[in-house]
Amino acid sequence: MSNASYRDAIFSTPLDRVARFSFDEQVVACFPDMIRRSVPGYGQILGMLSLIAQRHLRHGAHVYDLGCSLGASGLALAGALEPDAFRYTGVDLSPAMAERARQTFSDECPDYAMRVEEADIRVLDYSPSGMIILNFTLQFLPPADRDALLKRLYDALEPGGVLILSEKTIDADEQDNAWRVERYHDFKRANGYSDLEISQKRTALENVLIPDTLDALHERLQQAGFPRSVTWFQYLNFASVIAFKEA
Numbered sequence: 001m002s003n004a005s006y007r008d009a010i011f012s013t014p015l016d017r018v019a020r021f022s023f024d025e026q027v028v029a030c031f032p033d034m035i036r037r038s039v040p041g042y043g044q045i046l047g048m049l050s051l052i053a054q055r056h057l058r059h060g061a062h063v064y065d066l067g068c069s070l071g072a073s074g075l076a077l078a079g080a081l082e083p084d085a086f087r088y089t090g091v092d093l094s095p096a097m098a099e100r101a102r103q104t105f106s107d108e109c110p111d112y113a114m115r116v117e118e119a120d121i122r123v124l125d126y127s128p129s130g131m132i133i134l135n136f137t138l139q140f141l142p143p144a145d146r147d148a149l150l151k152r153l154y155d156a157l158e159p160g161g162v163l164i165l166s167e168k169t170i171d172a173d174e175q176d177n178a179w180r181v182e183r184y185h186d187f188k189r190a191n192g193y194s195d196l197e198i199s200q201k202r203t204a205l206e207n208v209l210i211p212d213t214l215d216a217l218h219e220r221l222q223q224a225g226f227p228r229s230v231t232w233f234q235y236l237n238f239a240s241v242i243a244f245k246e247a
């Protein structure tokens with residue numbers, strides 16, 4: 001597959017039937033553009049990952065990036081840390097994503113220990129890790145599967161390890177939620193998406209991306225065993241949380 005990246009125009013023409021959103025070849029081909037124009041603060045979240053790693057990661061520790069897509073988090077870490085500072089495993093269920101992430105790492109950071117596994121993160125046999133990144137992935141799992149996964153990740157973390165959980169969120173208050181969603185649509189319009197694209201993408205994501213409230217995310221983390229979790233980033237209906245395992 002080519003490593004070229006295209007502008008996201010998937011929902012730009014009227015579709016008779018909008019199919020359920022999936023991470024297929026068409027999405028892979030424009031994913032960097034799609035996520036940058038669709039997730040408020042995406043670049044800032046990536047930039048902060050390496051600063052968090054510098055503070056919390058033991059030298060040479062293992063890092064998981066679950067639902068790694070094209071490996072943007074891994075590239076951000078490799079861009080800021082020395083090759084012996086960490087070992088990285090990206091995991092993605094989409095064959096097209098995993099294949100391209102693998103290619104990107106061998107092209108862009110051949111001196112770093114970067115692996116990509118094509119697997120379902122719900123059934124993976126986890127190795128001990130110092131840091132686990134779940135960037136906009138938990139939201140795509142059926143809600144009933146989320147607590148069990150977080151518990152397994154807590155168990156896989158070494159003492160003092162951290163989990164970074166970034167998600168699209170929903171507000172419990174209907175009026176607050178409506179305001180955030182409307183401003184999010186303004187954000188998308190300002191990034192060049194038309195009303196048609198916004199509306200068809202919304203339909204495609206229905207029952208595929210099921211957001212939790214920020215409170216529910218903290219609750220899930222606590223249930224999983226984490227004694228402490230902190231919201232370190234929020235921009236409209238997108239947020240990132242860090243959860244700490246006891247040292």
Ligand SMILES: C[S@@+](CC[C@H](N)C(=O)[O-])C[C@H]1O[C@@H](n2cnc3c(N)ncnc32)[C@H](O)[C@@H]1O
Binds near residue numbers: 073092
């Ligand atoms: C929004 S993308 C993640 C973006 C990526 N973390 C980043 O920062 O660029 C969600 C990814 O999760 C993957 N995914 C969804 N369900 C999965 C599962 N059960 N196991 C592994 N990967 C999964 C999808 O294939 C997709 O690539």
Ligand SMILES: O=C(O)C(=O)C[C@]1(C(=O)O)C=C[C@@H](O)C=C1
Binds near residue numbers: 035039136202
């Ligand atoms: O476009 C949207 O409405 C989104 O929710 C953005 C979002 C996400 O949050 O994961 C949805 C699908 C793509 O993976 C990229 C970004």
